[in-house]
Amino acid sequence: MTTELVVDVKNQVKNALSEVEKRNIENVFFVACGGSSALMYPSKYVFDREAKKLDAHLYSSNEFIHRNHAKLGTQSLVILCSHSGNTPETVEAAKFAKSNGALTVSLTHEVESPLAKASEVVLKYEWGQEANGFTTNYSVLYQLVFGVLKVAENNVNFEKMERSLENLQEVYEKAASLYHEKAVNFGQQYKDEKIIYTMASGANYGIAYSYAICILMEMQWIHSHAIHAGEYFHGPFEIIDEETPFIILLGLDETRPLEERALAFSKRYGKKLVVLDAKDFEFSGIEEDVKGYIAPLVLNYVLRKYADNLAENRNHPLSKRRYMWKVDY
Amino acid sequence: MTTELVVDVKNQVKNALSEVEKRNIENVFFVACGGSSALMYPSKYVFDREAKKLDAHLYSSNEFIHRNHAKLGTQSLVILCSHSGNTPETVEAAKFAKSNGALTVSLTHEVESPLAKASEVVLKYEWGQEANGFTTNYSVLYQLVFGVLKVAENNVNFEKMERSLENLQEVYEKAASLYHEKAVNFGQQYKDEKIIYTMASGANYGIAYSYAICILMEMQWIHSHAIHAGEYFHGPFEIIDEETPFIILLGLDETRPLEERALAFSKRYGKKLVVLDAKDFEFSGIEEDVKGYIAPLVLNYVLRKYADNLAENRNHPLSKRRYMWKVDY
Known part of the structure; x- marks a missing residue:
C-alpha cells in the first residue's frame, strides 16, 4: 500500500x-x-x-x-x-x-x-x-x-x-480468492436469466440495492429488485419459485437473523440461489466491534467479481449503455 | 358517512x-x-x-x-x-x-x-x-x-x-370514476405481462412500493420493483424499452418535477406506460396546503381498481397465495 x-x-x-x-x-x-x-x-x-x-x-x-x-x-x-x-x-x-x-x-x-x-x-x-x-x-x-x-x-x-x-485490501483479496470459483460459476449459470433479485438487510441492504439498480439493470439490462430481507415475508416472497434467481447476502451485523431467515425460506422453495456469506470470509486485522460495518464492503467487492464474470459470459460489457451518456435526459 | x-x-x-x-x-x-x-x-x-x-x-x-x-x-x-x-x-x-x-x-x-x-x-x-x-x-x-x-x-x-x-371519500369515488375506463383497459392490456415496474417520488413513493410488493409480487406473482423517480436516471432507466411496462405515478407534492421528468423520458423510449396523474382528479373539499399529502391516498385508491381488473383478467384472485398463511416461515 x-x-x-x-x-x-x-x-x-x-x-x-x-x-x-x-x-x-x-x-x-x-x-x-x-x-x-x-x-x-x-x-x-x-x-x-x-x-x-x-x-x-x-x-x-x-x-x-x-x-x-x-x-x-x-x-x-x-x-x-x-x-x-x-x-x-x-x-x-x-x-x-x-x-x-x-x-x-x-x-x-x-x-x-x-x-x-x-x-x-x-x-x-x-x-x-x-x-x-x-x-x-x-x-x-x-x-x-x-x-x-x-x-x-x-x-x-x-x-x-x-x-x-488499513487491512481492508487484504480482506478483499482473500475473500475474492475464496469465492473465485463461485463467481466464475455464477457468470456461466446465470447468463441467460431475464430477472435476478437481490436481498439483504441492515448494513448490507445498500449493497443489494446498488447491485440491482447499477449492475443488473443499468450495466446488464437484466430486470431486478433489491428486496429487504425483513419485508420479504410480507409480499415479495410469493414470487419465489424454482425458476426465479435470488442473490442473497448474509452480513455480520445485528440484522443477520433477518437474512438467515430469508435464506432458509428461499432454500425450501427456490432453486436458483446465489449466496454470499460474510461468515466465510477471513477478517484478519478487522476489529470485532466494526466487523458488522465492514462486511458490506467485502460483500460488495466480491459481488463485483460476479458482475465481471456475468458480463463476460453475456458478451455485454459493464460499460455498455443505451441512454446514459448517449441521449439527453 | x-x-x-x-x-x-x-x-x-x-x-x-x-x-x-x-x-x-x-x-x-x-x-x-x-x-x-x-x-x-x-x-x-x-x-x-x-x-x-x-x-x-x-x-x-x-x-x-x-x-x-x-x-x-x-x-x-x-x-x-x-x-x-x-x-x-x-x-x-x-x-x-x-x-x-x-x-x-x-x-x-x-x-x-x-x-x-x-x-x-x-x-x-x-x-x-x-x-x-x-x-x-x-x-x-x-x-x-x-x-x-x-x-x-x-x-x-x-x-x-x-x-x-372528511371529504376524502368523495374525492376517491370521483377519481375512480374518472379513471374507470383506464383501469378496465389496464386489466385487459397487461394481463400477460411477466414484469411491471412502478415509479414515483416523495409522498407517492410508498404507493409505488406497496403496489410492487403487495399487489404485483404478492397477489399476482408478477415480477416488479418500485423505482424512485429521482434514482431512475442513475441506473434503472437503462432497463426501459418498448416491451417493458411501467406504472408511473404523478402526485401533487413538491417532488412532482422528478416524476414529470421520469415520465417525459419514459415516453421517449417506452411504449407500455400506465400513467396515473393526480392533476386529473378533482380535489373538492381538500385544502390547498394538504393536497400534496392527500394525492398519494387517491392514487392508491384508484390503483386498487387497476388491481381488481388485472386480477379478473388473469383469473388470479387477489387473495390467492402459495406460501402466506399456507406454510410456516
Missing part, C-alpha cells in the same frame, strides 16, 4: 473534521444518486446504531432538494458523493445545502469537478483495480463518518475503524 | 394525543411490515417537511428491532400498524419499543389482537368497500400524525387535514 496515499487520505479526513468541529452539528444528511447513494446506506446504519445525539437522513439528491427537510440548516452536515463530480442533481444539492447554511463535504474522484467546486470540503478517493481499499470511496466515507461521531459526541470507534480499514 | 364512526375516530385520535401530550416526545418511529409499512411512507414525508423539532424514522418491524436505533427511548413515540394485529414481527416491535420506554400507538382493524394488547394506545380503523375514507388506515394515520405535530410543536395543519379528510 502506498504510504503517501494513506497519509493523504488521513490528512484529508483530518481537514474535513476540523471544519466539522467549528460547527455545532446536530444532524447529517447523506445525499447522492444511484451507486453513490447506495455507498452511503451502511453509514446511515452506523449513525442509527452509534449516534447518541446526531440524527442521520439519506436521500437521493433531487428528492433531497424538493423534499426540503425542515431541519436542514446551519447545524446540518451534508455529505455528498459523485464519482465524476458531474452529477447535476448532486451539484445542485450541494448548492442547495450551502444556501441553507449547511456544511457541505463531498467525496469524489475528481477534485476539479463542479461538485468539488460547489462544496466547502472535498475528499478525493482512489478508484479502480490498482487502488488500495483504504483509499477508496467506502473507506474514506467510513473514516469521515466515524470521525464526525468522534468529534461531535466522543464515539470511541474511530481509531478501531481506521486501523481496520 | 356514518356520523358515529367519524366521531369515534376523532375521539380515538384525541385519546391518543392526550397520551402523547403527557410525554416529552423528541422523535417518532414508524414501524410495520409490507403494506402496513408502505402506508407510513407519506407520513414520514409529512414529518420531514413539517416538523421543526421532531425527527421521524421508518423501518420494517424486524429491522427496527435488530437495528436498535440509539435514540429509541422514553422520549420516542413508536407508531405501529398491522391489519390483523397478528404480524409477529410488529407485535415483537411493540414489546421491544415498550421495553425501551417508548410510547406505543398502534393502528389495527382488530382491537382484540396481540398487537393491540401489546400497545399502550390502539386506533381502530375501518376497512373494505363500504368503509368511508375518513375512517380507514391512511386517514386515521394522518389524523394522528398531524395531531402529534400540533400538540408537540403547534403545527397549524391539523384542522385543515381533518376537514379535508
Whole structure:
C-alpha cells in the first residue's frame, strides 16, 4: 500500500473534521444518486446504531432538494458523493445545502469537478483495480463518518475503524480468492436469466440495492429488485419459485437473523440461489466491534467479481449503455 | 358517512394525543411490515417537511428491532400498524419499543389482537368497500400524525387535514370514476405481462412500493420493483424499452418535477406506460396546503381498481397465495 496515499487520505479526513468541529452539528444528511447513494446506506446504519445525539437522513439528491427537510440548516452536515463530480442533481444539492447554511463535504474522484467546486470540503478517493481499499470511496466515507461521531459526541470507534480499514485490501483479496470459483460459476449459470433479485438487510441492504439498480439493470439490462430481507415475508416472497434467481447476502451485523431467515425460506422453495456469506470470509486485522460495518464492503467487492464474470459470459460489457451518456435526459 | 364512526375516530385520535401530550416526545418511529409499512411512507414525508423539532424514522418491524436505533427511548413515540394485529414481527416491535420506554400507538382493524394488547394506545380503523375514507388506515394515520405535530410543536395543519379528510371519500369515488375506463383497459392490456415496474417520488413513493410488493409480487406473482423517480436516471432507466411496462405515478407534492421528468423520458423510449396523474382528479373539499399529502391516498385508491381488473383478467384472485398463511416461515 502506498504510504503517501494513506497519509493523504488521513490528512484529508483530518481537514474535513476540523471544519466539522467549528460547527455545532446536530444532524447529517447523506445525499447522492444511484451507486453513490447506495455507498452511503451502511453509514446511515452506523449513525442509527452509534449516534447518541446526531440524527442521520439519506436521500437521493433531487428528492433531497424538493423534499426540503425542515431541519436542514446551519447545524446540518451534508455529505455528498459523485464519482465524476458531474452529477447535476448532486451539484445542485450541494448548492442547495450551502444556501441553507449547511456544511457541505463531498467525496469524489475528481477534485476539479463542479461538485468539488460547489462544496466547502472535498475528499478525493482512489478508484479502480490498482487502488488500495483504504483509499477508496467506502473507506474514506467510513473514516469521515466515524470521525464526525468522534468529534461531535466522543464515539470511541474511530481509531478501531481506521486501523481496520488499513487491512481492508487484504480482506478483499482473500475473500475474492475464496469465492473465485463461485463467481466464475455464477457468470456461466446465470447468463441467460431475464430477472435476478437481490436481498439483504441492515448494513448490507445498500449493497443489494446498488447491485440491482447499477449492475443488473443499468450495466446488464437484466430486470431486478433489491428486496429487504425483513419485508420479504410480507409480499415479495410469493414470487419465489424454482425458476426465479435470488442473490442473497448474509452480513455480520445485528440484522443477520433477518437474512438467515430469508435464506432458509428461499432454500425450501427456490432453486436458483446465489449466496454470499460474510461468515466465510477471513477478517484478519478487522476489529470485532466494526466487523458488522465492514462486511458490506467485502460483500460488495466480491459481488463485483460476479458482475465481471456475468458480463463476460453475456458478451455485454459493464460499460455498455443505451441512454446514459448517449441521449439527453 | 356514518356520523358515529367519524366521531369515534376523532375521539380515538384525541385519546391518543392526550397520551402523547403527557410525554416529552423528541422523535417518532414508524414501524410495520409490507403494506402496513408502505402506508407510513407519506407520513414520514409529512414529518420531514413539517416538523421543526421532531425527527421521524421508518423501518420494517424486524429491522427496527435488530437495528436498535440509539435514540429509541422514553422520549420516542413508536407508531405501529398491522391489519390483523397478528404480524409477529410488529407485535415483537411493540414489546421491544415498550421495553425501551417508548410510547406505543398502534393502528389495527382488530382491537382484540396481540398487537393491540401489546400497545399502550390502539386506533381502530375501518376497512373494505363500504368503509368511508375518513375512517380507514391512511386517514386515521394522518389524523394522528398531524395531531402529534400540533400538540408537540403547534403545527397549524391539523384542522385543515381533518376537514379535508372528511371529504376524502368523495374525492376517491370521483377519481375512480374518472379513471374507470383506464383501469378496465389496464386489466385487459397487461394481463400477460411477466414484469411491471412502478415509479414515483416523495409522498407517492410508498404507493409505488406497496403496489410492487403487495399487489404485483404478492397477489399476482408478477415480477416488479418500485423505482424512485429521482434514482431512475442513475441506473434503472437503462432497463426501459418498448416491451417493458411501467406504472408511473404523478402526485401533487413538491417532488412532482422528478416524476414529470421520469415520465417525459419514459415516453421517449417506452411504449407500455400506465400513467396515473393526480392533476386529473378533482380535489373538492381538500385544502390547498394538504393536497400534496392527500394525492398519494387517491392514487392508491384508484390503483386498487387497476388491481381488481388485472386480477379478473388473469383469473388470479387477489387473495390467492402459495406460501402466506399456507406454510410456516
